[in-house]
Amino acid sequence: MSVTLQNRPGAQLTPARMPAADVVRVGGVGLRTRPLRAFLSALGIAIGIAAMISVVGISSSSRAELDRTLAALGTNLLTVSPGRTLFGADAQLPADSMAMIGRIGPVTQVAATGQIADAKVYRTDRIPQAETGGIAVRATQLGLLDTVGGEVASGTWLNEATARYPAVVLGATTAERLGLGAAGPDVQVWLGDRWFTVVGILAPAPLAPELDSSALVGWAVAANHLRFDGHPTTVYTRTEADQVEAVRAVLGATANPEAPNEVDVSRPSDALAAAQATDETFTALLLGLGAVALLVGGVGVANTMVISVLERRSEIGLRRSLGATRGQIRTQFLAESLLLSALGGAGGVLLGILVTSGYALSQGWPTVVPAWATIGGVLATLLIGGLAGLYPAIRASRLSPTEALATT
Template identity: 70%
Template sequence: MAASVPSAPAAGEGLRPARLSPRDVLKVGAVGLRTRPMRAFLSALGIAIGIAAMVAVVGVSSSSRADLDRALAALGTNLLTVAPGSTLTGGKAQLPLESESMVGRIGPVREVSAVGLVDEAKVYRTGKVPETDTNGIATYAARTDLRDATGAELRSGTWLNAATGTFPATVLGSSAAERLGIGHAGPDVQVLVGGKWFTVVGILKPAPLAPELDAAALVGWPAATSRLGFDGHPTTIYTRSRDASVEQVQSVLGATANPEAPNEVEVSRPSDALAARKAAGEAFTGLLLGLGAVALLVGGVGVANTMVISVLERRSEIGLRRSLGATRGQVRTQFLAESLLLSALGGAGGALLGALVTGVYALYQGWPVVIPAWAVLGGVAATLLIGAAAGLYPAIRASRLSPTEALSAS
């Protein structure tokens, strides 16, 4: 029996070109990178330097800004204080007992604490000191969270807590300890507060945000009430708010602390450092956007230049592929893939290099290392987008070359 012969395709029935899988696209796109490794390396290096410069500038600026924010935060940019003012008759006003809790209900307020002046509770080193020789030391009832609100730090000993706040224990301000001749805290160190012996459990460092604490003997709120006759009315309320809401909080503090007589309340104004912080943030933002745009533009020009030269040098390859059945779309896809691979290599390498430079420089300066994720991911993503845009024209130009024209030009 004779073997059957496959029939020829009917008239008008052509062979369909094979489709390229994603793996095939990567392979053909890497051809130009493998065959010209030095040129690909130098092109990727140019892109990497641009992206590294952008990431490093963003990272170094962000680290510097974090250090500036830390320094400004130490100056109390979000600290506001509430104190009693004067009555209509000129007398000393008084904050309500519940004023501290009412202030704590303000939405943007994150921390609230208070001190209350204990009148007539004078502080002496011993009972032999004349009553008139007070050294200007005042006694305050203090909340246990006062240090968090004021940023006060201990030089010696411990701070008041729920236990020691009920016993005759005191924490001295830096100036108060110096005037009393006390260099360290301890169970054997005592002072007279309001005629009663109190153990010095701690000594504070100078408190720049709350200088009134420097010349004070601080006792627990319960101990001041039970042992020194404190009436419970706060004389200074400290609040910490979100930076963006400081001015809003300031506008309602008076009416919140004393709804019946808001005009008898004194509220501190926001620190000038807050305005400086906002101005610095705006300046950094403008700088980063400008430098980032320039770096990405330089990288895009480098990719476009590399791909145009690649098309001109590989016309024979394009003609041969077209003669073997490659479609225009496949040729276009090849060069676009090559452009994206080149951009991805440069972008990833540049992002890592920029992060490394940022880390080394920030550690050298003693800054916190801050590398925004948007800078790294955004730099790589923007590089891919610009690489695609830059490789589009060379890819289209390569796909429009006819086989005969490409082969004859080789």
């Protein structure tokens, strides 16, 4: 009922208010009568929202997996490495730096590696020495694996016996580059100027990624057969969880008392935080692309609503002739635009969650979709729908009954 009659002298026709249920019902008429057009317009909105939800969800799931890994391995690992001298040359850690660091009270574990610059590793002895494949050879302390929280994927880790003989443990990337899938007594590589038996292959080491592209040999065999000078290039230190910053403050002076300024001290978690910052920049870029897709969807909604106004002039004229006010016509088309956008937004949020869940499941990550992303996605669609439908709604409300009916 569009009008009411007041029963008193001088009664005037006054417009009736449309209940919310009637607004939704009238707004849905245009969608039901043109389902294909409504679906395609809603799809444009859904693609933009799904892109945004997927980007935020996959990024959040990746960070959750990284945080879970750090929580499992611990964030109390500090690394000590040589820095630069005052003249810009490469510095060197003292040979007894690991022993000195081990005397710090809160230090619970310490192990070191020393890179052997002149030693190269190859699959066979027929490969030219210039083709290193980016693989580093490192002398290794036996406690390294426990200190960095590493795991052996195949074979075993070095022990008191194998560390004295030509035995090597390969990092995950090294084994892949050499074409080796498993360790064994009959698997050998050419290292330095002799054959070394591959006794183990490591799983990827998140807190010590430099080990992935390394070939690890015992400290003793490196000194005896590979001309290793005994100076460590990286010292890995585990400390008590509540003493990390205190130990970090004294590590430089402890490792090299004569030149503490030539020592670099860092935490692997700092490098991971930098990687997260890079991921966030990439996420912002992808969110920008999702916003563009959302804008395109909004243009599609606006186009649909403008065409709807042109095609439904007779309906608008008839409703105006029966007493519908401009405000009611405006509300009808604005409600139709909002419904169209809401359907696209809901579909986009659902699609984005499904994409995030599928990708996270395939990677073995926890599925994380922030609540602000889903709420923000729905609010964004309503905002886009309102802006897209505002002009067509105003245009429809300005049509006079005679003008609208004359075009039928």
